[in-house]
Amino acid sequence: MLFRRDTWTEIFSSITKNKARTTITVIGVLWGIFIYITLSGAAKGLDNGFERQFKRVAMNSMFVWTQQTSVPYKGYKTGRSIQLKLKDISKLKQQVAEIQYIAPRNAKGVFGGESPIINRGLRHGNYNVYGDFPVVVKIATKDIYDGGRFINEADITESRKVCVIGERTQNELFLKKENPIGKFISIDKIFFQVVGVHKFQQGGGFEDDGDIYIPFTTFRKLYNAGDNVGWLAIAAYNNVDVMEVEKKVKNVLKEQHNIAPDDDRAIGSFNLGEIFNKVQGFSKGLTLLSMIVGIATILAGVIGIGNILLISVRERTKELGIRRALGATPGEVRGQIIIESVFLTLISGIFGIILGALVLAGVNEGTKDVTDFPYTNPTVPIPFILGALLIMIVMGTLIGLIPAQRAVSIKPIDALREE
Amino acid sequence: MIEIKNLHKSYKIGKNELHVLKGINFSVESGEMVAIMGSSGSGKSTLLNIIGMLDILDSGTYTLDGVPIVELNETKAAKYRNRFLGFIFQSFNLISYKTALENVALPLYYQKISRKERESKSMHYLEKVGLSNWAAHLPNELSGGQKQRVAIARALAAEPKVLLADEPTGALDSKTSYEVMQLLQQINDEGKTILVVTHEEDIAKMCKRIVNLKDGVIINDEKINQKRAIDYV
Numbered sequence: 152m153l154f155r156r157d158t159w160t161e162i163f164s165s166i167t168k169n170k171a172r173t174t175i176t177v178i179g180v181l182w183g184i185f186i187y188i189t190l191s192g193a194a195k196g197l198d199n200g201f202e203r204q205f206k207r208v209a210m211n212s213m214f215v216w217t218q219q220t221s222v223p224y225k226g227y228k229t230g231r232s233i234q235l236k237l238k239d240i241s242k243l244k245q246q247v248a249e250i251q252y253i254a255p256r257n258a259k260g261v262f263g264g265e266s267p268i269i270n271r272g273l274r275h276g277n278y279n280v281y282g283d284f285p286v287v288v289k290i291a292t293k294d295i296y297d298g299g300r301f302i303n304e305a306d307i308t309e310s311r312k313v314c315v316i317g318e319r320t321q322n323e324l325f326l327k328k329e330n331p332i333g334k335f336i337s338i339d340k341i342f343f344q345v346v347g348v349h350k351f352q353q354g355g356g357f358e359d360d361g362d363i364y365i366p367f368t369t370f371r372k373l374y375n376a377g378d379n380v381g382w383l384a385i386a387a388y389n390n391v392d393v394m395e396v397e398k399k400v401k402n403v404l405k406e407q408h409n410i411a412p413d414d415d416r417a418i419g420s421f422n423l424g425e426i427f428n429k430v431q432g433f434s435k436g437l438t439l440l441s442m443i444v445g446i447a448t449i450l451a452g453v454i455g456i457g458n459i460l461l462i463s464v465r466e467r468t469k470e471l472g473i474r475r476a477l478g479a480t481p482g483e484v485r486g487q488i489i490i491e492s493v494f495l496t497l498i499s500g501i502f503g504i505i506l507g508a509l510v511l512a513g514v515n516e517g518t519k520d521v522t523d524f525p526y527t528n529p530t531v532p533i534p535f536i537l538g539a540l541l542i543m544i545v546m547g548t549l550i551g552l553i554p555a556q557r558a559v560s561i562k563p564i565d566a567l568r569e570e
Numbered sequence: 571m572i573e574i575k576n577l578h579k580s581y582k583i584g585k586n587e588l589h590v591l592k593g594i595n596f597s598v599e600s601g602e603m604v605a606i607m608g609s610s611g612s613g614k615s616t617l618l619n620i621i622g623m624l625d626i627l628d629s630g631t632y633t634l635d636g637v638p639i640v641e642l643n644e645t646k647a648a649k650y651r652n653r654f655l656g657f658i659f660q661s662f663n664l665i666s667y668k669t670a671l672e673n674v675a676l677p678l679y680y681q682k683i684s685r686k687e688r689e690s691k692s693m694h695y696l697e698k699v700g701l702s703n704w705a706a707h708l709p710n711e712l713s714g715g716q717k718q719r720v721a722i723a724r725a726l727a728a729e730p731k732v733l734l735a736d737e738p739t740g741a742l743d744s745k746t747s748y749e750v751m752q753l754l755q756q757i758n759d760e761g762k763t764i765l766v767v768t769h770e771e772d773i774a775k776m777c778k779r780i781v782n783l784k785d786g787v788i789i790n791d792e793k794i795n796q797k798r799a800i801d802y803v
Contacts, residue, residue, distance in 0.1 A: 168667050473663045478652020478680035480645040564624040
């Protein structure tokens, strides 16, 4: 029955009989699937966006810094400032096996204090300066423009006066066509050779496109930092629980610095894994929500189709009576109405998917250059679409059963009597 | 062709039971043209509905062309109606959004006949009723007589064994009525068995036999000299 051309001619003639009503019915389901597609596409876009933002930084990384104690311990009173030292690094590596990379960092101009003045000829500006080890790029990726490099081990051991500058620094200190690599800039009146320019990536946090990186050892000499460390960037191995590692790291540091084990304020930390999990949970929730809303809207639309078919069956009582008097079996009548229902549902579904896809493509085009909003490549997975279509076929059939049953429950003789 | 024995039929109306047909014995030979007459409530339409398998008998037997009509469910009834019977109704019962040709083709559609064959067959019967020029018209573009002629063409299209006409002229003026009767007589002349339910004396006299029903029993059943409708047109 489903593959007879005549069946479709019959269905087509009956659904085109009342065009306005059919259109409105179709819009009901179309709207449902449209909402479903756009919402889940948007949720996926947001998900992709978050992923893109977090891609720059190792997901299982954390940052640890020190503050002031809040609990008296071993004769020390509260309010004591704690200073991280280089020797903490080896201790941590020794005692916390889960640490893959650890990078002590120093900075000038970030957490209080003036940014150093950077000069180049007549141009100058204030930029934050970081003292870093090469390993820091393992934790938070730094893209270096062609022809340049990041700080390497030799820079560290020889305390070389080399620096990696930011895009903005380059734009502000150098001429447009000038290649900054190999040129010199002065940081707090000391000349540094530029070895690379890093590409700025929005990744949250405090870093920006003007940042200058110099070797940790050079920084230490330049600012008399001694063994002091500003904060630690730590990446744990992929398969370990970062929260656990965070606790362990803090415990080791507490022991090192005579901090009370129950002092929660002395050491600050920021766990990216935790944040990432939260964000992921959020976008998962959003996906689920959009699915529920979408399916509920589809359901509402399909119920609308059922309703319209019920009315249409009521209007066609006499016609169906005639058909049955002329030899249409109840099965044929029922089948036709169910096919009508499924056909209407599917047609509107397909239009809804097309419309939704167009809107998503439009939004994608519109947000392509937006980097500060986490929204990338909004897509709806094919299984979702197939699932939606399957749901529509099933619901269309089920809802079609009601008017179909109604149509055959009226005896042809009663249907014929109806005027 | 039709063999009915001791047929009873009653309807429940609330708590009361209305005994409509009280033991009908009735048979029709092939090629007959029978008028079933009676006042309203006499059971003539019920009898026709049972013969037309639109209604189920309570007791008795009904044999159509040697086939006992028993254990009639809706699907079986639909198939029998389609193969054995052609219906002509008082109110024509054409499908309003289908053309004359499509209406005639409808019983053939349910016989699963191919589109091409359906169209040529339907066209043949439209020609037979003299409406081949109106094939593409919708029912509301046709006059009452034309509609009934389309309905007759539709009833003939499935090549049934018996034509059942329920007050075929009830909605027509007398001139058109006679035209329709002329057509039915012509079809009967070609050998088709026709049953006509009517309460009009002149229409009944255009058949070959009159069966009179009163209060659910046949009070009179006689063969008559058929009046030719052509004489009145």
